[in-house]
Amino acid sequence: xxxxxxxxxxxxxxxxxxxxxxxxxxxxxxxxxxxxxxxxxxxxxxxxxxxxxxxxxxxxxxxxxxxxxxxxxxxxxxxxxxxxxxxxxxxxxxxxxxxxxxxxxxxxxxxxxxxxxxxxxxxxxxxxxxxxxxxxxxxxxxxxxxxxxxxxxxxxxxxxxxxxxxxxxxxxxxxxxxxxxxxxxxxxxxxxxxxxxxxxxxxxxxxxxxxxxxxxxxxxxxxxxxxxxxxxxxxxxxxxxxxxxxxxxxxxxxxxxxxxxxxxxxxxxxxxxxxxxxxxxxxxxxxxxxxxxxxxxxxxxxxxxxxxxxxxxxxxxxxxxxxxxxxxxxxxxxxxxxxxxxxxxxxxxxxxxxxxxxxxxxxxxxxxxxxxxxxxxxxxxxxxxxxxxxxxxx
Numbered sequence: 001x002x003x004x005x006x007x008x009x010x011x012x013x014x015x016x017x018x019x020x021x022x023x024x025x026x027x028x029x030x031x032x033x034x035x036x037x038x039x040x041x042x043x044x045x046x047x048x049x050x051x052x053x054x055x056x057x058x059x060x061x062x063x064x065x066x067x068x069x070x071x072x073x074x075x076x077x078x079x080x081x082x083x084x085x086x087x088x089x090x091x092x093x094x095x096x097x098x099x100x101x102x103x104x105x106x107x108x109x110x111x112x113x114x115x116x117x118x119x120x121x122x123x124x125x126x127x128x129x130x131x132x133x134x135x136x137x138x139x140x141x142x143x144x145x146x147x148x149x150x151x152x153x154x155x156x157x158x159x160x161x162x163x164x165x166x167x168x169x170x171x172x173x174x175x176x177x178x179x180x181x182x183x184x185x186x187x188x189x190x191x192x193x194x195x196x197x198x199x200x201x202x203x204x205x206x207x208x209x210x211x212x213x214x215x216x217x218x219x220x221x222x223x224x225x226x227x228x229x230x231x232x233x234x235x236x237x238x239x240x241x242x243x244x245x246x247x248x249x250x251x252x253x254x255x256x257x258x259x260x261x262x263x264x265x266x267x268x269x270x271x272x273x274x275x276x277x278x279x280x281x282x283x284x285x286x287x288x289x290x291x292x293x294x295x296x297x298x299x300x301x302x303x304x305x306x307x308x309x310x311x312x313x314x315x316x317x318x319x320x321x322x323x324x325x326x327x328x329x330x331x332x333x334x335x336x337x338x339x340x341x342x343x344x345x346x347x348x349x350x351x352x353x354x355x356x357x358x359x360x361x362x363x364x365x366x367x368x369x370x371x372x373x374x375x376x377x378x379x380x381x382x383x384x385x386x387x388x389x390x391x392x393x394x
Contacts, residue, residue: 022102022150023157026094035163040090052083055141075142078105082145086152093157102149105142170356189243189281190215196250211249218242225273230357233301233311234267236276240299243277247284254293256284261300266309268386269301272353279313279376282347287317287373296371307382316371347376358384 027035085101092098193215200208221239225231237260244258280297288295300312347364354362361381369375 022099022153023094025157025161027092027160031164032092032160034167035160036091044090048086078142079145081105082149085149089149089153089156093153093160098149098153102146102153105146193246193250207249211246214242214246214249218246222277225277228273230270231273232267233269233271233276236271236273237262237267237299239277240280243280244284244297247288251288251295255291255295256288257294257296259296259298261298261302263301263303266301266303266385269309269380269384270386272357275350275353275378276311276313278347278350279378282376283313283315283317283374287315290317298369298371307385309380309382309384311378311380312375313377314369314371314375315373316369317373319368319372320366320374350378354378 081101082105085098088095088101089098193211197208197211197215199205200211218239221235221242225235225239241258241260244256248256248258276299280299283297284295288297294316296316298312298314300310300314302310302312304310347366351364354364358380361379362384363379365377365379367375367377
């Protein structure tokens with residue numbers, strides 16, 4: 001696990017850095033792919049090219065035009081190696097190319113300048129002794145180039161360390177949200193269902209046996225779900241069917257009917273566990289139970305013409321509360337996580353886990369349903385489709 005900014009490792013002195021040596025830690029390919037998933041941006045590339053032109057202009061102004069070719073070739077070679085090292089360490093701060101460039105070139109530079117005293121007829125000696133200003137400029141330029149390489153390596157190294165710590169912290173938060181989602185789904189539902197079974201058994205109601213069987217089926221379908229980070233949509237739908245079967249027995253067929261419009265091609269889509277179950281539970285609790293009869297929950301999975309996937313849960317209840325409806329409408333249907341977070345923690349967790357699993361292209365949107373109640377819609381990018389499944393419906 002990468003150290004965070006408050007860890008003792010980050011507060012202790014690193015003598016490698018104090019003496020301008022390079023960090024000791026090397027990163028694995030998996031860590032680099034996680035912390036630096038993309039190549040340098042166009043802005044970074046343009047900035048580098050601009051500074052190269054600027055440095056070239058400065059050299060053209062301050063260095064004499066009659067420098068020996070040996071000096072020019074050495075300076076150009078030195079700077080070229082530094083640039084290649086900078087490009088390499090931007091992607092991997094611990095790479096061999098960057099280390100060779102940082103440690104090898106100053107040694108070569110010192111060796112060349114050191115030999116100028118022995119090689120009095122050499123071009124380097126003429127530069128250093130005949131034109132002290134030119135020699136000083138060359139030495140400062142090469143020294144600054146090496147310092148720039150050192151600073152880049154240290155900066156990128158610290159960035160990767162901090163980014164890995166940030167990603168680890170986010171993963172821990174997501175895992176806690178997943179566990180909290182599991183805890184939210186199960187206890188109150190189980191307590192209420194067991195209370196109904198107890199009451200029906202005590203009163204000799206024949207429905208007790210059927211409800212107990214339905215609850216057993218629900219537990220068999222749902223308890224293994226939260227042991228996995230992702231599961232097939234078909235498995236989640238089975239848990240949803242079991243949940244609705246229990247609720248139909250508790251509320252009665254006259255108060256709850258369930259409809260499914262499922263695209264079988266999407267059964268293998270992988271989802272974080274409990275997402276769909278949370279939405280269905282909200283539809284029953286806030287939509288169906290608010291009606292005295294003819295409540296309905298629709299669960300649908302659909303492929304869209306643009307290749308995206310929609311998973312829809314709709315009810316025919318009273319619809320969104322006024323405040324939440326206004327907040328989501330202002331946000332183009334996207335769940336506003338700043339609105340009254342406590343009663344809607346399950347929805348907040350759903351949105352967070354969607355973003356963690358599929359990135360910013362995945363959304364949870366709330367709005368009015370065609371039946372007059374509330375519609376919750378999970379939108380997934382085409383990349384969520386399993387291999388071999390067409391992005392558009394037949």
